[in-house]
Every structure is written in C-alpha cells, then in structure tokens.
Amino acid sequence: MKKKGIAVYPGSFDPVTNGHIDVIKRAIRLFDRVIVAVIENPTKKTLFSVDERMEMLRAVTRGLSGVVVSHFDRLLVDYMKKKKASIIIRGLRAVSDFEYEFQMALTNRKLAPDIETVFLMPAEAYTYLSSSIVKEVVRLNGSVKGFVPRQIEARLIRKLLTK
C-alpha cells in the first residue's frame, strides 16, 4: 500500500517560535511523519547558524513522536522527492502571508504536480507572531515570554545581548 503520510514543514526558524511549535503539533496529528526542514540559504543573513537552528528545533520538539528535524539547501520539491515526502505544511496567519504562500505553493505545484501544500491555522494567540519581532524585542531588552519557549529566550539573550 502506498504510504500517504510524510510531510515537510520548511522554514527559516531563526529561531523557532511558539507559533511554529503550534503548527508542528497540529501537523503531527494529521500525518504519520513530519520533517521540520531548515532552509539553508547562503544569500540570506540569519542570526543563528543552520546547526543552531536545528539544535533548537530538536530541543523543543523532543517528545513529539514522528517529528524529525533536518535541513536542505536545494529546491524544496527536489529535497522532498529524495525524502519520499508529498505534503508541504505551511502555517497561514494573515492576509499578508496569503499571497506569498500561494505564489510559493503554485510554483511548487508547477515544479512537482504530485506534491500538495496543506495550510494549517496556528492558534490565534500566535497569529501575528514572527521570528523577526521576537529578535527585535529581545534586542531592546524586552521579555518574549509567551512568544518562545524559555530555553529559546535564553539563547536569544546570549546571542544578542552578551557581546
């Protein structure tokens, strides 16, 4: 029988937020396996290295059976074929996300018609949460409790404030 259920949740995760974790938990209830895949894009500057981002993702998804953390540096659909995954998971938060997400989903569909993008809605408390805003708040000495797990906040503080 053809296995249906390998899904990939791609993203920068710089760093992972409670909104991402919420999406991962929803995805794993729907699909057999969820690969959280860090995008490795040498042209885009990130605060954390790919290794650090994967390490943080592993720490916060520990105990979620079926979730694995990985990374990729090629076309998402090529990576998925290699992994025999056929489902892309995306969290849809706001209208401003919507069109960019559709553009990506349509492009991926053209490149690989068998791959389906599935949009999930994070809990409303995370609707307007983003990695950028989390970094900005920490940079200005604010508390990001409720936005990221405690251990991620600790890492953000170490990275941003103790130079």
Add this chain to the structure above:
Amino acid sequence: MKKKGIAVYPGSFDPVTNGHIDVIKRAIRLFDRVIVAVIENPTKKTLFSVDERMEMLRAVTRGLSGVVVSHFDRLLVDYMKKKKASIIIRGLRAVSDFEYEFQMALTNRKLAPDIETVFLMPAEAYTYLSSSIVKEVVRLNGSVKGFVPRQIEARLIRKLLTK
C-alpha cells in the same frame, strides 16, 4: 491504533463546480476517507434541493475511491463527532475567502479543539470560480464549459431555462 484519516468537506455545492471537484481529488490523496457533506440550511435559499445536490455530487465523484457524499443539518462539529471525523477540508481561493474561512475555523476550534481545519489550494484555473457565477452565466444563456462538468451544465440549463 487511533485512525487518523476521516475528513469532511462541507459546503453548499449548489451546484458542485470543477473547483470543488479539484479540492475533493486533492483531499482524497491526503486522507483515507473524505465525506463531502452538503449543508442543509432551511433559512438559506438554494437553486437545487439537498437531494439534487447530493445526487450531482455522487455523479461527479463516482470512481473516486474513499469519497462518500452525505448531508447534515446541525453544527458541523457535532456532525463530525458522530462520524468520528477529525479533519475539515476547505479550499482557499482568494483573500476575500481568507478571513471568513478563518472565522469559521476558529469558531469550530473553540467548539471542538480536537478538530483541525486543513486548507487546500485549488488549481489556479478555478481560483475565481464560484457556484453563484456559474448560475448567473447559465441564466444569461452563456456557456459554462470548463466551469462545471457537462452533466451539471445540462441540469443547470434544465432548471434555469426551461420553465
């Protein structure tokens, strides 16, 4: 083992369009069973009766293994509990859909936190297609080829033009 895969695709389907059929086909690739569920709302005027709408849906989904057609007249989440379904399928076409869909999904989540709404993107050719526009075009003697299957067009013509 807990069964993951029963999904419900609720809608008016007055009548079913190629856009709906596209979503059904995508859904059945993702989940074990898809119940296409016609909303029976006595306060909303429709062109076709619930029986006619189910009949048309059955005709166009014949051959799609795992798809069943049904109807409901209560709260969607109550209907789903009865059917042991935990996934709501919705096609997301345009920004104007987006917020209404989010409102419904959040309401359903509050009423039944274990039920997850999953958004799929229909083929772009169907992005702006709706049952209303199909009825309007037929009413004015236009052709809806490419918008609905031939047999649905025939039924629309009979209903709208041969009184």
Add this chain to the structure above:
Amino acid sequence: MKKKGIAVYPGSFDPVTNGHIDVIKRAIRLFDRVIVAVIENPTKKTLFSVDERMEMLRAVTRGLSGVVVSHFDRLLVDYMKKKKASIIIRGLRAVSDFEYEFQMALTNRKLAPDIETVFLMPAEAYTYLSSSIVKEVVRLNGSVKGFVPRQIEARLIRKLLTK
C-alpha cells in the same frame, strides 16, 4: 474650556458580544464618557428589538462608570452633534472590516469634519467574533460560552430555541 472626551460607539449589537464589551472597556479608559449607541434601522431585520438590545447592553456594562447606553435613528453625525460628542469609536478586527470602516469614517468626516473616528483593536481572542456567528451557533444548539456573557447566551437560547 471645551470638553474633549465624549465618544460614541455605534453598532447593531444584535446581541452584544464579548468583543464589543472588550472595545467598550478600552474606550472608557481613553475618554471621559462613552455612549454605546444602538442603531435603529427599520429596513434592517434584527433578532432583538432596540429595547432588548439596549437592555442587554445596560446589563453587561453595569459597573462601567462613564458608559451610557442609548439609541439613534438618524445620521450618526447629527446624533453626535445633539449629544455634543466628537469621537466615534470603532473596533477594527480584520482586513475585511477595514475598507468598510474607512468608507464610513470618510463619509462621516465629509459630513462633519470636526468628528474624528478612532479605531481600537479588540483582544485577539475576539478578532473573528461576530454577532452573526454567535446567533448561528446557538441556532444549531452549540455553546457560545466565551463568545458572549452567560446572561446573553440565556437570552439567545430563549429567543431562538424555545418557540
């Protein structure tokens, strides 16, 4: 000295929801007096009469000093002049509200340039909450706990389910 602070919060309130109450509480922290003003529009069908809607508003705003409940059946800006109010309060929830609200605010500004519309953001839990969805859920026997105060739910049940 010219008094600054009389604000009017106009709406149908058919019935008042927790989202409306949230906006009223925010408004009264900003302005000296907030008149919650029920729109009396004979051409629009409502579930509750103007008197019932005012009664419910009074019940749920009891204890909020500075808040008064009233109604009007003319142009909002004419009503405000009579009341010597110069601020319109509106809750802004979602993109779909945005343009309608702007249309109303611009029209009011043209009719009365001295009146200012002030937009407040309800708590995110109420972002997608509306009176219509509350009525729909009650009609289908669902619980609206968390959407409206308990006494409003009781009245909805009496009105919608015990005929």
Add this chain to the structure above:
Amino acid sequence: MKKKGIAVYPGSFDPVTNGHIDVIKRAIRLFDRVIVAVIENPTKKTLFSVDERMEMLRAVTRGLSGVVVSHFDRLLVDYMKKKKASIIIRGLRAVSDFEYEFQMALTNRKLAPDIETVFLMPAEAYTYLSSSIVKEVVRLNGSVKGFVPRQIEARLIRKLLTK
C-alpha cells in the same frame, strides 16, 4: 482597418455618482467611444428604473463627446459583440473590489477571449464612494454634495423623502 476603440462601462448606476463620472471622463480620453451601459437585472431590486438611470446618466454626460448611454439585459460579452466593442472599463477603488472584479474579468475572458478588461483608478476623493452610501445618507436627511451632481441629489431627495 480594424477599429480598436469601442469601450463599454457597465454598471448599475443606481444612481450615477461623481466617482462614476470621473471614470467616464478618464475612459473617453483613452478610447474613441465609451458606451455607458446600465445593467438590467430583473432579480435585483434598484431604487431607480432602467429608464431613470439612463436619463440621469445622459444628463450628467451631456457634453462629453464620444460617450453614449445604453442598457443591456443579457451576458455582457454578448452585448459587446453586438456593439462591436472589445474593451470593458472598470473603476478599481479598493482591495475589497479587487477580487470580485478579477472574478468578473476572468469569467468574461473565458467567455470571450478577445475582450479585454481595463481598470482605471478614480480620483482618490472618490475611492470609498458608492451608490449605496449615497442613498443611505439621503435617506437620513444628510447632504451628498460632493458625492453626486446637484441634479442627482435633487432626484434622490424626491424619490426617497417625499413619499
């Protein structure tokens, strides 16, 4: 030589506003002939009859050479073929218009690929102006100066207030 320039500007015009007049003036600078075409839809209730709406349009476009006023009760593209027109004019005002307009334009393109829809932007003062809001303001005894020409205001008052 094939004539390029016949454009049709379809609408309800119930009644014509300064925003519509602005679009007509822009259109006639671009195309040789502009047919302002009143939609005759027996299922949609309007305040003014088709004859009244055409009469008002003729009054306010008097002196605009190249503009003619007409009406149609069939599929827009069928009407255009009869008139040898190949351009549809639409005013684009706001995001909420956008998707509906795209839906219509795509439907028309599918029904008649040779017909092109051209979107113009009205003056920003008219961005949020609509026939509905004009009728609402007059109904409540407000002034619509600046929203419609004086003669249209007079007709609105006669129709709405002197029964």
Add this chain to the structure above:
Amino acid sequence: MKKKGIAVYPGSFDPVTNGHIDVIKRAIRLFDRVIVAVIENPTKKTLFSVDERMEMLRAVTRGLSGVVVSHFDRLLVDYMKKKKASIIIRGLRAVSDFEYEFQMALTNRKLAPDIETVFLMPAEAYTYLSSSIVKEVVRLNGSVKGFVPRQIEARLIRKLLTK
C-alpha cells in the same frame, strides 16, 4: 485624579510628511499631550539623523500646543512608562499597513497590557503618501509640493541633490 491623556506618536519621520502632520493634528484634538517620538534604530539606515528629524518635526509642529518632539532608542513601551504615557497613536492608511500595525499593537499589548494603541485615519489625500516615495521623487528631480511642507522639500533637495 489619574491623568488619562498622554499619547505617543512613534515613527521614523525620515522626513516628516503632510500625512504625519495630519495625524498629529488629529491626535492633539483627542489627547492632552502628544509626544512625537523619533525611533532611533542604529541598524536601520536613514537619510536624516535623529537630530535633523527632530528639528524638522519641531519646525512643522510649532504652534501646535500640547505637541512635543522627542526620541527613543529602547522598547517603545518602556519609553512610554518612563514618560507616563498610556496611548500609542498610529495612522492607518491602507490594507498593507493594517497587519503590520496589528502585529506591533498586539506585541505592545502583550509587553504592557495597560497601554492602548489608537488608530487614526489621515485625510484621504495622504492615504498613499510615504516618506520613501517623497525621497524617491526628490531624488529624480520631481516636485513634492503637497506631499511635504515647503521647508522640508528644501531640506530634501539640499540633502539629496547638492552633493
């Protein structure tokens, strides 16, 4: 008695435009004191220094009693606590602003629940006006009359064209 009315209007103001001035004038009619607060963000490149931006703001708000100009380099809500201000003023112009503004307002609300963000609508002539577009037009030798006060245009020309 607790003082209600200190509001902060934060922004880059690089440089101040007629749209900003319009918002400031609306704000001061609503609140006792309005602090126009220039954001000092070392990681973001601006055309004018913080001192220059404050100087321009002071020049154009001279005569507006109750308005003071200042700057801050920390979390907005921390700055506000120091100033005993409890109201954030934001101009809301377009849908594209909307979600970013909501994200900021929700973040601030989480960091400081007592601080309320109030959205005002600038005059429609300024709806689509931004500091970036003003700089771009001046850079290409265009006139920005009507977009910024004359003295700001003079400074832009000096800064951008006379190197």
Add this chain to the structure above:
Amino acid sequence: MKKKGIAVYPGSFDPVTNGHIDVIKRAIRLFDRVIVAVIENPTKKTLFSVDERMEMLRAVTRGLSGVVVSHFDRLLVDYMKKKKASIIIRGLRAVSDFEYEFQMALTNRKLAPDIETVFLMPAEAYTYLSSSIVKEVVRLNGSVKGFVPRQIEARLIRKLLTK
C-alpha cells in the same frame, strides 16, 4: 487630431517573464504604440544590466508590431512627456500589488494629471509569477519552463549557474 495612443509599460524586467509578455500583448491590442521601458535605477541591484534586459525584451517582442523597447533613468512622467506618451500600463496580479500600484499611480497623477494609469490583468496562469521567483528557481537548479521563454531560461542558467 490629437494622437491618443502612446502607452508606456515601465518595469525592471530582470528578466522579462511570460507574465510581462502577456501584458505587452494585451496592451498592443489596445493602444497604437507601446514603449516597454526598462527602469535604470543605480541604487537597486539587478541581475542583468539595462542593456541585457533591453536585449532580452527586444528578442521576445520581435514580431509584435507597435512595440518598442527603451529605458529611462528619470521620473517616469518626465520621460513620458518627452516621448509624448500619456498612458502608463501596469499588470495587476494580486492584492499585494494593488496598494503599491495605487500609490505609484496616485503619485504620478499628482505629478502629471494628464497621464493616466491603465491596469490590465495577465492570464491567470501568470498571476503569481515574478522575476524574483524565476531567479530563485534557476539558482536552485529547477526548470522555469512555462515561466519564461526558452531563450530567457538559457540566459538565466548562463548567468546564475556557470560561474
């Protein structure tokens, strides 16, 4: 007789996509002459030089009578006056374009009231297509067949992959 029909289609075209070509073909059916005008902006980094972009545009518009390719480095409206052009062509694809396009169109209208911006809708297959996404896909070794003409794909590969 005053000549109506010179239109300018400005853009970065870095590189030209099938979406741009679709808009050019629609525009030339409406207006006598269409100048495809490459924006020369020294502050914005592009992949291809102005000469390369013009060369590619000429290659793909060869055979489209009435279309000329050019470039400009000043204010668009100043360039148009020199060319005696009075119509700006823009392709309108999605809500996210909409407001930026309106901002540009309003700014141009203020700078030169006689110049009109005309929005066309590309074929839906190109709705979410952009030069950026094309470059990104090629960079990651994906095929952009259907997104750009074959010769443009070849040039992208040479530029991006054979260093």
